[in-house]
Amino acid sequence: MKNPDNRPIDDLVFDCCRELFAAYELDVSPRDRSDFPATEELAVCGVMGFGGKSMRGALVLATTREPLEHTNPNGFGSQRDWVCELANQLMGRVKNRLVALGVEIHLATPAGLSGENLSPAPGKLRAPQVFAAANGFVCVWIDCEFMDGFELPAAPSPEVEPAIAEGEALVF
Amino acid sequence: MAKKILIIDDSATVRQQVRKVLVDASFEVVEAADGVEGLDAIVGRQDLAAVLCDVNMPRMGGLEMLEMLNAKGRPAGLPIVMLTTEGQPALVQKAKAAGAKGWIVKPFKAELLLATIRKLAIMEG
Numbered sequence: 001m002k003n004p005d006n007r008p009i010d011d012l013v014f015d016c017c018r019e020l021f022a023a024y025e026l027d028v029s030p031r032d033r034s035d036f037p038a039t040e041e042l043a044v045c046g047v048m049g050f051g052g053k054s055m056r057g058a059l060v061l062a063t064t065r066e067p068l069e070h071t072n073p074n075g076f077g078s079q080r081d082w083v084c085e086l087a088n089q090l091m092g093r094v095k096n097r098l099v100a101l102g103v104e105i106h107l108a109t110p111a112g113l114s115g116e117n118l119s120p121a122p123g124k125l126r127a128p129q130v131f132a133a134a135n136g137f138v139c140v141w142i143d144c145e146f147m148d149g150f151e152l153p154a155a156p157s158p159e160v161e162p163a164i165a166e167g168e169a170l171v172f
Numbered sequence: 173m174a175k176k177i178l179i180i181d182d183s184a185t186v187r188q189q190v191r192k193v194l195v196d197a198s199f200e201v202v203e204a205a206d207g208v209e210g211l212d213a214i215v216g217r218q219d220l221a222a223v224l225c226d227v228n229m230p231r232m233g234g235l236e237m238l239e240m241l242n243a244k245g246r247p248a249g250l251p252i253v254m255l256t257t258e259g260q261p262a263l264v265q266k267a268k269a270a271g272a273k274g275w276i277v278k279p280f281k282a283e284l285l286l287a288t289i290r291k292l293a294i295m296e297g
Contacts, residue, residue: 072185076184076188077186081184082183089257092259093257099260109228109229109230162261167277169275170275172268
C-alpha cells in the first residue's frame with residue numbers, strides 16, 4: 001500500500017464536512033492550518049477507521065466546545081459521545097461519495113480519543129483541515145493508504161446507483 | 173394510551189435526540205444501546221408500536237438483529253425502521269428483504285422521522 005496524493009480525498013472530506021455542519025445549520029469556513037486550536041481546546045476527538053480492497057485508513061474529527069454545543073443545543077449525552085457521532089456521520093457521507101466513485105469501504109464504529117497535543121504528526125502526514133465554526137473550530141483529517149496502482153476516480157461511476165441522500169426517509 | 177417506540181443506537185446522544193422528538197409528539201420511548209439489547213427489548217413483548225434501529229453498532233448491528241429477530245420470531249406486524257449513516261441501495265434492499273419497513277439517513281430531520289413513525293405505527297396499531 002502507498003500513501004496517496006491526498007488532495008482528491010481531502011477535497012472530498014472538505015465538501016462532506018461543510019455539508020454535514022450545514023445540515024445542523026452551522027456554516028464552517030476554511031481557515032489556515034496555523035489557526036489549529038491550542039491543544040487544551042481540543043480535549044477529545046472522534047476517530048472512524050475504515051477499510052476496503054482499494055484503500056484503508058482513519059478519519060479524525062476534533063472540535064472546540066462551541067460547534068458541539070451549536071449542533072447539539074439541548075446538550076444531550078457527553079461531548080465525547082457527540083463528537084464520535086459527528087465523526088460517524090461525516091465518515092458516512094465520505095463513504096457515500098466514495099461508493100458513488102465505485103470505491104467500496106467498510107466502516108468501524110466510532111471511537112473517542114482524548115489526550116494532549118492532538119494533531120497529525122508534522123512532516124509525515126498531511127495537514128488537517130481547519131474550519132472556523134460557531135466562534136470555535138472544527139478540525140478534520142483523513143489518513144489513508146491506497147493499494148498499489150489504485151487512484152481515486154475523478155468522477156462518479158454511471159454504473160453505481162446513487163446513495164439515499166442524508167436526511168431523507170424511505171417507507172417501504 | 174401513548175404508543176411506545178424503541179430506539180436502538182450506540183450513541184446516547186442520538187437516543188436522547190430521538191427521544192425528545194418522539195416524546196414531544198406524545199410517544200413513549202424505550203432505549204437500547206446495541207442489537208443485543210434491542211433483541212432483548214423486542215422478543216416476547218407486545219407493547220411496542222415501532223422500532224428505530226441504527227445499522228452499525230458494536231456487539232450486534234441492526235441488520236444482524238433483524239436476521240436474529242426473524243429466526244426467533246418477532247412480534248407480528250412490528251415495524252422496524254433503520255436510522256443510519258448508510259445510504260447504499262444494496263443495504264437498503266437487504267434490510268427490506270429482512271423485514272425492515274423504512275430507512276432514514278442521518279442526520280435525521282425531525283419532521284420526516286415523525287412522519288415515518290406516525291405512518292407506520294398507525295398502520296400497524
